Amino acid sequence: MGRKFVVVGNWKMNGDMKQINEIVNNLKKGPLDPNVEVVIGVPAIYLAYVKSIVPDTIGVAAQNCWKVPKGAFTGEISPAMIKDVGADWVILGHSKRRTLFGEKDDLIAQKVAHAIESGLKVIACIGETLDEREAGKTEEVVFRQTKALLPAIGSNWDKVVLAYECVWAIGTGKSATPQQVQDVHASLRNWLSTNVSADVAAKVRIQYGGSVTGATAKELAACPDTDGFIVGAASLKPEFVDIVNATQ
């Protein structure tokens, strides 16, 4: 079985009712390649609304969640709540959560474990900073971030998509090159083969994220070890449809 291409739009903290209606209408118009899985990651406050207006073929993701089902955690939302409003994905470990909100590997792993246990599918983000890349530490960092997730994922790799987002390419307009993406994805798959299993390495979907646009998506999609994208700024624009259709 091949790996189904999966494109996630991460709206981050963007959008209001008017813009959301425009984005969703544009997605409905498509046309979207039926062979591609499409997920939109929306601000928590709009999850229920977005779920009520998108076709069932489009998945809806939260951009974060907490690590227990309920309790005195002011301002947080739980996987149970995300599921309760009909969404079935959560993005965890995004670089902005790591850098701006101080989330470390162990907290992210706890969140991943609880999200999976609660029945959510997880987009787990990993990726190096510019300093780490320039110091030749890209592999060391992405292997460390992935290793931290292994106990949390256990045998549930079918519930997980790995999103490789090099931090230096996020929101900068400076995408990694197809070769840079392919190199990291291939070595990650190789690492998974050694540290998890050959089966997981062959089946897990690895997305690329970082300044993906309608103009760059096709050549990035051609990398043999790239199974989709996680898209920030361009997911708010009509060109998101072109990114979804990049493998056509």
Ligand SMILES: O=C(CO)COP(=O)(O)O
């Ligand atoms: O962080 C990202 C998606 O999660 C990427 O954002 P940009 O596509 O805006 O660079």
